[in-house]
Amino acid sequence: MAGYVHTIDADRLEEWPDFFTDDAKYRVCTRENFDLGLPLSVMSCTGRGMFRDRISALRTANIFEPHVYCHVIGALRIVEAGAAHVRTESNFQVIRTMVDGTMSIFACGRSLDTFSIKGDTVKLAERTVILDSRQIDTLLVIPL
């Protein structure tokens, strides 16, 4: 989890898909939609190919003002631990810093993660990021 957020914050986004299994599911949604069981997502990817496309698109279309992100993950709870997988829940906050130095809360909420364990390799098989705020920049392209 630490490696995951450090990779994003360091803008090493090309490495982001490597944290996932080949057929992984990734979803970012609002708490409102999640609680109501609505399928609406802010971002949704299935399969590592789609993860890579996402990053390519981001690198090509990246015309927004440069800014950096700082993810802080709170205490992690192990929800379920099996021989081949572990499910966890954790809260997070992301601070966005603009090029002029202004810092603001960009996002906060929780993530539900399922890790797949094969020998020494641990990959994310499923990651659902649930945002507390509905006021999310729809141009949001960076992964969470």
Added chain:
Amino acid sequence: MAGYVHTIDADRLEEWPDFFTDDAKYRVCTRENFDLGLPLSVMSCTGRGMFRDRISALRTANIFEPHVYCHVIGALRIVEAGAAHVRTESNFQVIRTMVDGTMSIFACGRSLDTFSIKGDTVKLAERTVILDSRQIDTLLVIPL
């Protein structure tokens, strides 16, 4: 600790008293009052019955605008570890998100916790939450 904050953030407040021993002490106070040794508290409960009353009152009186909380606990320090108890200190931040999506820092500070261990059961025997800010909403009713 992770389970504790996730329960509050998920608004499963009826489960909140279950984290405590029958005769647990719970107190929320400002850093100013704590440092001066003043008994003044923002919230104070002794005994699980009082915890339950608190939640009932909250559910009945809950007329405020809906909003959600996100607690992030920082690195936890084990202050003392015995066979039947563990004392810890940790910092925390809480982001409040209003229904319109606005996020702001609701509270931050540290908590001093004493966990009672009986067999496989770990419960909070004492929890003191020390708020950095004196500017706390006196209508604050959610647990921290």
Added chain:
Amino acid sequence: MAGYVHTIDADRLEEWPDFFTDDAKYRVCTRENFDLGLPLSVMSCTGRGMFRDRISALRTANIFEPHVYCHVIGALRIVEAGAAHVRTESNFQVIRTMVDGTMSIFACGRSLDTFSIKGDTVKLAERTVILDSRQIDTLLVIPL
């Protein structure tokens, strides 16, 4: 790490140098300068004597409005672990609370830490704090 930030937040700054080895290197810089490999620092100390001088100067010159800090460290990644040292990377956020109760994001970013291990003693041999924002109060005197 938890003890380190709790000591600073509790304003027990005289104990701060004790977290370091005698010849430790400490540096606070902006992400911009770090990424460009520029030597410019917001703060830089080499050797424990310099750490102590820093705190003495701070205690003498302390004329600013009183405020308190709350450091929250996110998930910590062990970058390298040897018999005599451990290198870690972690993100952090600091909330500053003014005397009137106003809370704001004071700093966020990451730290690269090298711990030296000798028997039961663990000390910081090197600590580099990389701030996301360039908008840092140049009168900043507290350690991070």
